[in-house]
Amino acid sequence: MTKSVSVVENILGANDRIAEANRxxxxxxxxxxxxxxxxxxxxxxxxxxRTIDALxxxxxxxxxxxxxxxxxxxxxxxxxxxxxxQINTGGTCHLDAVMVSGALPKxxxxxxDMLIIENVGNxxxxxxxxxxxHLDVLIASVPxxxxxxxxxxxxxxxxxxxxxxxxxxxxxxDFDMDYFRKxxxxxxxxxxxxxxxxxxxxxxDEYLQWLMEQVDSYLGS
Amino acid sequence: MTKSVSVVENILGANDRIAEANRxxxxxxxxxxxxxxxxxxxxxxxxxxRTIDALxxxxxxxxxxxxxxxxxxxxxxxxxxxxxxQINTGGTCHLDAVMVSGALPKxxxxxxDMLIIENVGNxxxxxxxxxxxHLDVLIASVPxxxxxxxxxxxxxxxxxxxxxxxxxxxxxxDFDMDYFRKxxxxxxxxxxxxxxxxxxxxxxDEYLQWLMEQVDSYLGS
Numbered sequence: 001m002t003k004s005v006s007v008v009e010n011i012l013g014a015n016d017r018i019a020e021a022n023r024x025x026x027x028x029x030x031x032x033x034x035x036x037x038x039x040x041x042x043x044x045x046x047x048x049x050r051t052i053d054a055l056x057x058x059x060x061x062x063x064x065x066x067x068x069x070x071x072x073x074x075x076x077x078x079x080x081x082x083x084x085x086q087i088n089t090g091g092t093c094h095l096d097a098v099m100v101s102g103a104l105p106k107x108x109x110x111x112x113d114m115l116i117i118e119n120v121g122n123x124x125x126x127x128x129x130x131x132x133x134h135l136d137v138l139i140a141s142v143p144x145x146x147x148x149x150x151x152x153x154x155x156x157x158x159x160x161x162x163x164x165x166x167x168x169x170x171x172x173x174d175f176d177m178d179y180f181r182k183x184x185x186x187x188x189x190x191x192x193x194x195x196x197x198x199x200x201x202x203x204x205d206e207y208l209q210w211l212m213e214q215v216d217s218y219l220g221s
Numbered sequence: 222m223t224k225s226v227s228v229v230e231n232i233l234g235a236n237d238r239i240a241e242a243n244r245x246x247x248x249x250x251x252x253x254x255x256x257x258x259x260x261x262x263x264x265x266x267x268x269x270x271r272t273i274d275a276l277x278x279x280x281x282x283x284x285x286x287x288x289x290x291x292x293x294x295x296x297x298x299x300x301x302x303x304x305x306x307q308i309n310t311g312g313t314c315h316l317d318a319v320m321v322s323g324a325l326p327k328x329x330x331x332x333x334d335m336l337i338i339e340n341v342g343n344x345x346x347x348x349x350x351x352x353x354x355h356l357d358v359l360i361a362s363v364p365x366x367x368x369x370x371x372x373x374x375x376x377x378x379x380x381x382x383x384x385x386x387x388x389x390x391x392x393x394x395d396f397d398m399d400y401f402r403k404x405x406x407x408x409x410x411x412x413x414x415x416x417x418x419x420x421x422x423x424x425x426d427e428y429l430q431w432l433m434e435q436v437d438s439y440l441g442s
Contacts, residue, residue, distance in 0.1 A: 039261045040344045040373060041365025068345060069374050091375060093314055093345040121372070123261045124289060124314040124343055143364030143387070144262025151342070152261060153290050154312060166364070172393055 015129055018097035022104060022132025029109040031062075032218045033117060034211075035133035037155065039148075040121035042141040043165040045073045046198035048116055052080045054208050059113040059215060064103050066095040066120045073118060083107055094125035097132060114215055123152040135214055141165040146176045149183030156184055161192040163207060168197040236350055239318035243325060243353025250330040252283075253439045254338060255432075256316075256354035258376065260369075261342035263362040264386040266294045267419035269337055273301045275429050280334040280436060285324050287316040287341045294339060304328055315346035318353060335436055344369070348376040356435055362386040367397045370404030377405055382413035384428060389418040 026033050038044045052061055063084035065074035074086035085103045087095060100117070107115070117133060119126045138159040140148055143166060149156045156162065162184055170177075177195075184191060192210055196203035247254050259265045273282055284305035286295035295307035306324045308316060321338070328336070338354060340347045359380040361369055364387060370377045377383065383405055391398075398416075405412060413431055417424035 039342075040369060041260060041362075067372055070371055072368060072372065091345070091349070093343070120345070121260075122314070122343060122345055124312070124341070125346070128312070141262075141364070143362070143390070147293060148261060150291055151288055151293065169364070169390075169393060172390060 015097045018101055019130035019132040022097055022101050025104060031109050031112045031115050032215050033115040033133040034135045035117045035119055036137050037119040037126045038139035039123045039144055042139045043198045044118050044139050045076055047139055047165060048118055050198050052082060060111055061114045062107045062112040064117045089120055093120060093122045094129050095119050095131050096129045100131045113219060123155050127154040127158050135160050137161045139163045139165050142167060142169045142173050142175050146180040149187055153187050156187045164195045165198055167195045168200050236318045239322055240351035240353040243318055243322050246325060252330045252333045252336050253436050254336040254354040255356045256338045256340055257358050258340040258347045259360035260344040260365055263360045264419050265339050265360050266297055268360055268386060269339055271419050273303060281332055282335045283328045283333040285338045310341055314341055314343045315350050316340050316352050317350045321352045334440060344373040344376050348379050356381050358382045360384045360386050363388060363390045363394050363396050367401040370408055374408050377408045385416045386419055388416045389421050
């Protein structure tokens with residue numbers, strides 16, 4: 001038992017070192033990397049596409065898309081006109097720093113202000129693997145239910161913001177916003193929180209305002 | 222690289238042997254085990270509660286509930302009046318055979334015809350770990366989107382049935398049923414498929430009829 005714990009620690013230790021190298025590479029080209037994580041079907045790709053659409057005239061944006069199979073999402077990213085790279089994890093339930101370090105050289109980072117990374121659809125594994133991103137955002141969604149912070153605490157603890165997507169569906173679901181918020185707040189006090197709908201665009205102004213503040217602050221530093 | 226693959230194979234080999242032992246234990250007491258898997262928020266617990274409610278007068282049912290944290294779902298199972306055991310995986314993204322072998326002795330299997338196992342909310346990891354169940358059921362849901370079979374193929378390949386939950390939400394989502402079915406059929410031809418709503422009960426008659434046939438066939442064998 002002790003042995004297997006120490007193996008895990010070594011793997012995570014190695015991952016963290018490579019994540020740090022990824023971060024240094026991104027900093028050397030002044031590229032701000034945002035890592036979007038979510039359960040399958042929460043709307044990661046839709047939120048990302050709307051984000052790219054709103055910001056692509058302001059920043060030079062590139063994308064990395066992680067999936068266990070297919071290039072559906074990277075194709076959708078590339079269709080917005082930005083350079084995009086697909087990582088197929090071959091079944092692995094998260095991106096790790098090594099995968100990202102293999103993808104970074106495929107983008108011309110010198111010409112990017114912002115890198116949007118779509119992690120593998122999973123509410124558990126990505127929380128354990130740093131990849132070198134400057135900002136980690138969790139996209140929750142109304143149909144998933146209001147109990148998810150309580151049931152997947154590690155993911156909620158490790159992020160800088162939560163977007164609650166599909167709020168246009170609130171009338172059709174029994175979703176207790178206070179219960180949800182209370183769970184988030186207990187795990188990650190003061191966390192930035194944005195209720196949005198990637199379908200209607202509701203809430204995007206506030207979220208994008210906040211996101212631009214993070215990017216501008218980084219680029220101006 | 223070769224080394225790490227062989228480690229994974231050993232772990233999975235050991236897991237399979239323990240899964241086989243779990244199956245033998247269940248067979249020795251003639252207890253039919255059904256393993257429900259799904260993404261977070263697809264409605265596993267709601268489907269299971271409705272299933273228990275419909276079948277608990279017909280079979281003696283017990284439950285095992287897997288979660289990375291909390292006993293919310295096992296508490297809900299136990300509230301139906303059946304014996305239920307919680308497995309907290311401590312962050313691990315799936316149940317494995319060892320965890321289940323630790324939980325089985327906590328139930329009086331001699332007095333159970335049917336064991337309902339709720340796996341950890343995850344569309345990737347549980348597909349790789351047999352636990353000894355007789356039947357593996359995947360619960361998809363309309364809000365997740367119609368592309369999930371394409372993006373999470375392993376999970377769809379390994380199961381005996383797919384329930385598509387939350388069909389009462391079809392009017393509010395862009396969900397192409399043909400596209401979804403075509404993906405499922407390509408991965409797992411002839412798979413039992415039941416569109417249901419755990420909220421309204423729609424589709425449960427057909428699904429329960431099929432499930433009872435599986436259980437009866439096992440118990441009568």
